[in-house]
Amino acid sequence: MIEIRSLEKYFGALQVLKGIDLTVEKGEVLSVIGASGSGKSTLLYCINGLEAIQKGSVVVDGTNVHAKGTDINKLRQKLGMVFQQWNSFPHLTALENVALAPRIVKGKSRTEARDIAERQLRHVGLDDKLNAYPSALSGGQQQRLAIARALAMEPTYMLFDEATSALDPELVGEVLDTMRLLAEEGMTMICVTHEMGFARDVSDRVAYFHQGVMEEIGPPEQIFGEAKSEHTRKFLANVR
């Protein structure tokens, strides 16, 4: 379970998150929507401790992410993350991209790590690209590689930060399909997304962010059908 309490985040004087309260249960798929600059990416970074916070708390399975004594590297193994810019490691093959962290972070042997990597690459449909370097892969393939790389750590949660926004339109589908597959397998997911179709079909709940505030959260039917907030309705009218 991810428990976010009264979370406040500043960049200098700029307040980017203005008191967020949010609980995500195991097995849930939460989509986070909202205009650019509303603090969605920052929320994900605060959850896995890539950004420090100024107030409130984030607790993952009982461990406070931002507490002094927390072993953040250990905690991050539970929290896979996929970025908008897919960030494959260009100097490593697909297989090495995926096998590296299990080996050096989790201490798996080379063969174990290789097995894990092969399994996850097959999982995302890249079993024919094991020895390819990222430069030889399309954007969609690199993004699926990034998903496999995160899954190889056997995370409990997956955080997706606009995983399809940087892709050419014809490559969006294959990445969304991979994300759907994960959702069906029961992965707990927080997906920042501009894909309203995905948010509507796949999520258990949808959260709408507006200028650092979580304006509204609820099942997709509610958000897309009868949103309470004026802002939410306006935003959805514009993206459709």
Next chain:
Amino acid sequence: MFDYNFHWRPVMKSLPDLLEAGLLTLQVATLSMIIGIVIGLLLALSRMKKTGPAYWLATAWVELARNTPALFQLFFFGFGIGAFGIHLSPFAIVLAGLSFNCAGYLAENFRGGFQAIPDTQLRAARSLGMTAWQAHTRIIIPQVFRLVYHPITNQMVWAVLMSSLGMLVGFRELSGETQFFASRTFRIFEYFAVTAVIYYAIVKIVLGASRLLAMRLFRY
């Protein structure tokens, strides 16, 4: 108008000694590059922090190494610290001087390389649970090395050539050795001509080795 008689025999007789001195040149240049790369990386990382004593020390180092004559840097480790009662062997003087110089130049190359790697690479690595050390040694620095590979090769060539200053602090590397024989036999032109060829060969070997290494290292 041209009445100098060439005598190559003395040079040929001392060729084995010259080649051995050439190896010494290659050795001191290689060692200074290894030390220079390690220190250069640390200087670059310190300079990117922008504050604190490490930043100032690194900045002073880079400024001095790049903006004063290499010969003076060598003299500093020879006569400069000699004035304080610290006496290094000629080999150590040259090694220290070259390492100081290489570290300063490489630091700036590395800094440019670090800045060219998107910081999302570091975030991606950390998000997988890697420590800062792991992320740097496994993800960031390998990519930086590729970016600065040519400057590093150039610096290695420069280190080979710069080591000839060693003869001015009594180090019998290739130039020192040549000077020693030349002044004994007075076949100054012949000795330095042959030595120039040896330097040329060393540089070509360095460049060739660098190209081979690049093919092995950078498959992507």
